[in-house]
Amino acid sequence: MTRRGSIAVTHPRLDADKLGPFRFGRIDDKVLLTHDTGQWHLLSEPDFEALLAGTLGPDHPDHAALVDKGFIRDGMDADAIADRLRRKKRWLGMGPHLHVVITTLRCNQSCKYCHASRTDMDRVDTDMSIDTARLVVDHALRSPSPFIAFEFQGGEPTVNMDVIRFIVEYSRERNRNEGKTIEYSLVTNMTRMDEDKAEWLLANDVFLCTSLDGPRHVHDWNRPFAGGQGSAPFDEVMKWVQYFNRRYVEMGRDPELWHVDALMTTTRKTLEHWREVIDLYVSLGIRNLYLRPLNPFGFIMKTWKAVGYDQEDFLRFYEQALDYIIDLNRDGVQIIEGTAALFLKKMLTPDDPNFVDLRSPIGAGTGQIAYNYDGTIFPSDEGRMVDAMGDPIFALGRLGELTPDEAIGHPTVKALAVASLLDTLPMCSTCWNAPYCGVRPLHNYMMSGDLFGQRPNTPKCKQHMTIARLLFERLSRDTDGSLEAIFRRWTLERPRETPPPDLDADGDAGASPAASSPASGDAAPDSAAATE
Amino acid sequence: MSDDALQDEIAFVEDGRRVALTLDEELYPRDAILGAAYLFVDRAWVFLSRPGDRQVEVRLKPKGDTDSAALEALAGEFANELLNQVLRVRIGESTGRIREYYMARAFFSTTTQSSIDQLLAELDEEELADDDLEISVPWDTPEPAADTPDEGPAVGDEEPPRA
Amino acid sequence: MPELMLHKSLYDAAVVHQVARLYEGVATIAVDEDPHAVTVRFDDVDPDVADVLVDHFGNHVLVETVKQANAAEQVLMGDSR
Ligand code: SF4
Numbered sequence: 161m162t163r164r165g166s167i168a169v170t171h172p173r174l175d176a177d178k179l180g181p182f183r184f185g186r187i188d189d190k191v192l193l194t195h196d197t198g199q200w201h202l203l204s205e206p207d208f209e210a211l212l213a214g215t216l217g218p219d220h221p222d223h224a225a226l227v228d229k230g231f232i233r234d235g236m237d238a239d240a241i242a243d244r245l246r247r248k249k250r251w252l253g254m255g256p257h258l259h260v261v262i263t264t265l266r267c268n269q270s271c272k273y274c275h276a277s278r279t280d281m282d283r284v285d286t287d288m289s290i291d292t293a294r295l296v297v298d299h300a301l302r303s304p305s306p307f308i309a310f311e312f313q314g315g316e317p318t319v320n321m322d323v324i325r326f327i328v329e330y331s332r333e334r335n336r337n338e339g340k341t342i343e344y345s346l347v348t349n350m351t352r353m354d355e356d357k358a359e360w361l362l363a364n365d366v367f368l369c370t371s372l373d374g375p376r377h378v379h380d381w382n383r384p385f386a387g388g389q390g391s392a393p394f395d396e397v398m399k400w401v402q403y404f405n406r407r408y409v410e411m412g413r414d415p416e417l418w419h420v421d422a423l424m425t426t427t428r429k430t431l432e433h434w435r436e437v438i439d440l441y442v443s444l445g446i447r448n449l450y451l452r453p454l455n456p457f458g459f460i461m462k463t464w465k466a467v468g469y470d471q472e473d474f475l476r477f478y479e480q481a482l483d484y485i486i487d488l489n490r491d492g493v494q495i496i497e498g499t500a501a502l503f504l505k506k507m508l509t510p511d512d513p514n515f516v517d518l519r520s521p522i523g524a525g526t527g528q529i530a531y532n533y534d535g536t537i538f539p540s541d542e543g544r545m546v547d548a549m550g551d552p553i554f555a556l557g558r559l560g561e562l563t564p565d566e567a568i569g570h571p572t573v574k575a576l577a578v579a580s581l582l583d584t585l586p587m588c589s590t591c592w593n594a595p596y597c598g599v600r601p602l603h604n605y606m607m608s609g610d611l612f613g614q615r616p617n618t619p620k621c622k623q624h625m626t627i628a629r630l631l632f633e634r635l636s637r638d639t640d641g642s643l644e645a646i647f648r649r650w651t652l653e654r655p656r657e658t659p660p661p662d663l664d665a666d667g668d669a670g671a672s673p674a675a676s677s678p679a680s681g682d683a684a685p686d687s688a689a690a691t692e
Numbered sequence: 693m694s695d696d697a698l699q700d701e702i703a704f705v706e707d708g709r710r711v712a713l714t715l716d717e718e719l720y721p722r723d724a725i726l727g728a729a730y731l732f733v734d735r736a737w738v739f740l741s742r743p744g745d746r747q748v749e750v751r752l753k754p755k756g757d758t759d760s761a762a763l764e765a766l767a768g769e770f771a772n773e774l775l776n777q778v779l780r781v782r783i784g785e786s787t788g789r790i791r792e793y794y795m796a797r798a799f800f801s802t803t804t805q806s807s808i809d810q811l812l813a814e815l816d817e818e819e820l821a822d823d824d825l826e827i828s829v830p831w832d833t834p835e836p837a838a839d840t841p842d843e844g845p846a847v848g849d850e851e852p853p854r855a
Numbered sequence: 856m857p858e859l860m861l862h863k864s865l866y867d868a869a870v871v872h873q874v875a876r877l878y879e880g881v882a883t884i885a886v887d888e889d890p891h892a893v894t895v896r897f898d899d900v901d902p903d904v905a906d907v908l909v910d911h912f913g914n915h916v917l918v919e920t921v922k923q924a925n926a927a928e929q930v931l932m933g934d935s936r
Contacts, residue, residue, distance in 0.1 A: 165705075166702060168700075169701075170697060170698070171778065172697055172775075172779070173697040174779065174783075176786035181790055184779075196791070196794075238793055239794075242794040242795075242798040245794060245798040246799070249798070252799065586925050587731060614734075615730075726865075726924060729917060730917065730918065733917065740917070
């Protein structure tokens with residue numbers, strides 16, 4: 161049986177010639193306007209209608225701000241907007257700064273969600289050689305970027321400690337002529353750590369990032385030793401996190417800047433125990449908790465049934481955890497949620513964290529390069545993982561054969577850039593979240609065989625939209641500005657060698673040295689999010 | 693040029709499994725229809741057809757179970773999103789050249805417009821030609837450009853409006 | 856044998872041909888074009904996908920059409936710079 165009806169709609173009065181370019185969406189009962197520069201403004205519906213009709217005049221309290229941000233045309237300073245935009249996107253054309261080095265595929269753990277294509281401990285043939293490591297450094301230092309971050313990944317990278325030592329020492333030596341700023345970070349499960357390695361890492365300022373999935377029963381369930389040995393990976397992580405953090409203090413380092421970072425991969429078990437996970441991080445003095453969902457790479461496809469969950473479940477967990485972390489901050493605990501902090505840097509500061517996976521275009525090949533143990537070059541570690549699954553489509557070439565210029569100009573790198581330019585993508589091009597967002601062509605490829613994907617059907621879109629919405633909702637309800645002060649603290653990224661900036665009374669960090677540090681956000685959490 | 697607020701009734705027909713809306717292309721440009729349709733591909737099978745000249749039918753068949761009430765709600769959601777898309781298209785058309793200007797200035801060393809003043813003068817002329825009833829708004833002389841990028845003003849730095 | 860008529864003023868005809876090629880593994884597909892529409896006929900449909908084939912095809916063509924339209928718009932913007 162068919163039924164006919166009609167929907168009454170009202171097209172608002174529009175005087176588009178009085179407007180600047182903007183995107184808009186709804187947050188609670190307000191309209192959110194966002195600009196290419198990242199500036200934003202919340203208006204009530206009646207005020208939005210007045211803006212559209214061209215009747216929101218200079219006597220309106222928001223008028224001056226709307227002009228300054230470029231939402232109203234009359235009085236807009238387009239040249240100043242261009243300057244802000246250039247500052248936001250200053251990483252364009254800088255070249256790869258993040259250089260992920262797979263020192264070995266060998267690993268002594270067999271994590272339930274492992275997508276890092278591990279091999280057993282007797283597979284010494286999957287170790288990087290010193291000759292290959294030398295080519296890695298030569299390639300990386302030819303990047304035009306003045307900031308270079310080497311990140312050691314695996315397998316378990318410390319299994320091939322010689323290569324880590326070589327890359328740090330050789331790149332320092334070569335950098336005497338190059339004059340770049342170089343950082344080193346190590347993503348380790350800590351289970352192969354010993355005092356000799358630890359003291360060398362401390363002495364050489366290698367930042368440490370470990371995997372910690374939660375309390376013992378969660379961590380050890382997610383990350384058992386290969387072969388089911390009886391000992392507990394959790395105990396090793398605890399021991400070494402405490403060791404390093406104690407040593408930083410003994411060395412006179414500011415613990416706010418110098419501490420072990422940790423990454424958590426969310427499995428179904430984490431969802432059940434989320435509060436315990438956060439409490440554990442807090443008790444260990446970890447400042448940055450990065451709530452990461454599982455990604456579609458590697459072995460996870462096979463074990464999804466055991467560890468996986470619905471997107472909706474993850475987003476519910478994320479919201480609860482975010483609010484709990486905010487409450488902890490209100491009680492004076494210094495802990496931030498990593499993904500939220502990235503979005504907030506884009507929303508609340510004139511800069512961009514240059515996080516390779518949350519930018520347009522994506523950093524694969526142009527902000528990041530991954531070097532496999534055998535010298536194969538990939539635009540990102542995800543490309544390397546796709547290769548490990550038997551699909552070599554993202555391999556760019558080999559060290560010693562492919563020049564850095566050829567790598568950046570490679571058709572695959574171009575294709576990834578085109579597939580991640582939000583201005584050209586349906587839905588993204590008009591989405592209010594576009595100034596803060598980024599898409600993941602390799603995820604799309606893994607899920608649908610197509611770099612572009614269908615936006616409404618991609619989990620990353622829903623995640624990013626939800627996270628940005630949660631943040632704007634909370635800012636919109638922040639009647640006394642106390643939450644904004646907390647969020648602004650989350651955007652602070654201080655260089656480890658300089659003293660802390662003075663915060664003004666509002667906790668405004670906008671002019672802090674870190675806010676303009678192009679290297680900020682390039683340390684371990686950046687890459688690990690991309691690769692684990 | 694100002695368009696006055698306009699009331700419209702969007703007709704729909706549903707059969708318990710799918711709902712079809714008939715749209716007048718004068719009011720709903722093709723780009724807006726396509727933009728709205730795209731947003732529904734996660735929830736519905738979407739099909740477009742032309743029942744008549746300047747008319748577009750959008751048929752939505754939900755991917756899961758449905759009933760009459762859900763179909764009517766879906767049609768309402770589509771109509772809302774369509775209104776948003778119409779606004780986006782119209783604002784995009786009117787502001788496209790300003791956006792090109794600041795994009796070009798930000799990212800390319802030379803721009804096709806010699807200055808923002810020239811662009812604005814051109815836009816003003818077009819505006820006057822468009823609508824002789826409209827009183828043209830003179831473009832203020834732009835403020836001097838902001839400081840060097842690194843010292844520019846903080847973004848989103850105003851207090852968020854308080855509820 | 857299901858059939859789908861896609862109006863050329865709404866769908867990109869070249870896209871219809873491209874998408875049709877992608878579905879050749881699950882059906883025999885014939886594409887006919889006249890000045891106004893592209894008609895796609897599905898024969899020998901794999902029974903596993905019979906229920907949803909046409910629906911999937913319709914969404915796929917829509918998505919690719921929107922993608923093309925967006926990209927074309929940006930190329931135009933680039934040209935005018
Ligand atoms: S990926 Fe989704 S949330 Fe991000 S800009 Fe695109 S449409 Fe918006």
